[in-house]
Amino acid sequence: MMPVFKTPFNGYSVRFSPFYESRLAVATAQNFGILGNGRVHVIDLAPTGPVINELVAFDTADGVYDVAWSESHDSVLVAAIADGSIKVYDTALPPQSNPVRSLKEHAREVHGLDYNPTRRDSFLSASWDDSIKLWTLDRPASLRTFREHAYCVYSVAWNPKHADVFASASGDCTVRIWDVREPGSTMIIPGHEHEILSCDWNKYDECLIATASVDKSIKIWDVRNYRVPVSVLNGHGYAVRKIKFSPHRRNLLVSCSYDMTVCLWDFMVEDALVGRYDHHTEFAVGVDLSVLVDGLMASTGWDELVYVWQQGMDPRAS
């Protein structure tokens, strides 16, 4: 009962739309993102049956590493391109009028994007040029540049409660907490001994942040006492690529890894692993939980497939 969408290129990221329950955006890149073109797919879940239809697709000259929906405009999404630019697309316009904006400031690949869910007017970009930039849609240039990391910044995440606070995860093995009103970072968490690939805030406790690292573990930190993690989640066989806290449940967390599985965790429970999905046949690199539908989740991987399924069901059931 769970549909599958096949992309021509290798999947990199998948995001649910905050406006439409059945809409997703998928970021893909040719040749595993190493060299080649990219494509942004906007797909719709058919209401009648387990079918996924493509609404529109946008081709890019380089691989697309991440995609994020605007929180203010229902038809606008931003895409992080491997050539260092950020493209803004409008699905309400025909494809030949797209992209509507190309924001080019990063010197290296843009690897992560996050739209501010509280203020809804700005978004952040994380790049392999060790910097993070703050943008708004109405300005062609970035508002702020945050340059402190010593290596590639893989992911950024806005705090769900404090509209000016965000966290960044970097290959220099640290997570930094920033406030856009401050010139520099307000906190540095040396969370792991290896590169940290993803970070996300807990939606119901604004002091809890989770980090996913190459060392196969996910650690939950309380920023008020960041010396010792609140919890360490082990279970993945390889590096954990992306994590996301559930928008509906306080303790639920989803992760995807190079071990080709998507795992569900409850970090307040002794045996934290509550679910494992091994439907992918290649690195699982993107996962997302729907904000609008409780329990709906999507994942994509380098096997060029996008799965959308309800938590508790088998993604491959037909």
Next chain:
Amino acid sequence: MREELVEMAVKFLLNPTVGRSPVGQRRLFLEKKGLTSDEIDEAFRRVPDSTPSVPFRQDINSSQDVQSKSFASVQLQGVPQSSQPLVESILTVSQPSRFSWSYAIVSIVLLIFSGAGTSMLLKKLFFPRLKSWIRKVVLEEDDDESRNSKQSLYKEAIKAAKEAAVASVDTAKASLQMLQSNKEEGRHFDVLLRRLGVHIAELRSMSITVQRLESARNASYKPTDQYSSAHLRMDLAICQRRLSYTEITPKTSPVRWPLSAPLRPSVGQHPNSYMEDIDDSLPNPNQPLPNPQITPRLKPWEIARQQNNFGYTPEKVFSQPNGESRQPWWRRNNNTNGIAEAGNGMRGDSYGLRTDK
């Protein structure tokens, strides 16, 4: 008795050569010389010789007893005479045999000592070296076995990196051929140069990654061994991308794929290429952003916060537009609890999850 003849006979008998001949021959010779038997006897008497000439005092024409006795005496005489050289030969033989006994004893002693010395030498010098060599060889084999399991993953990764490097070399060659065969060099020269540069960068980055892997293997922190290979592709991607910038040296922007802005080339111009020239530039830089069609919704956690703050349960936020009870397939889930429960923590059984094997 003629005295001169007797004296001559005496001289004759004293001759050593004559002394070696048998007595009978001496008598015959003397008789041929004309000596009488008395004169011969007298001569024999005068010669200080131990040969018993007494049996011969008898007549030659004696009886057979005398002859037998004379034969016996001759034999007896022969035996001592032959026994003398025999004794002499035994003596000479016994003297070498006496020498050989001592020689044998000395040589045996020498052998014993040399054997002892050799065995001591062997024990002290040769065997320890042999043992240590054998131990070393065995240890090397053990090390190799223990390293093999750790190295297998690296060997795979290194092999994959080498194969990819070989593949990129082949692609570089193919690109070179394309360059030579393609007449429209003006348009594609940039593209192919950059591709070659990228391939060179890939090769360099892969060699660097291989070196990193090997150095990581030697590092003291054990988890690096297992994780490095898993993050290999990301490492590869990052490394070669970072290097590609140094190779291609972009001046204004790190564009690795040229944007040929004026036209949209078709696929046919690159028959061997797997990549198309995509033009993703802005068709209208002044395109105004659309007006939002839908008002943004509150996030579930914001709703929960409001609930906690104000202590009331709002009406159901996500109502169906057409009011039907039938829900789309993505809404059908085991847990029908709504948002109201979100902020209060979850029970473990409400997940309704099934773990796939």
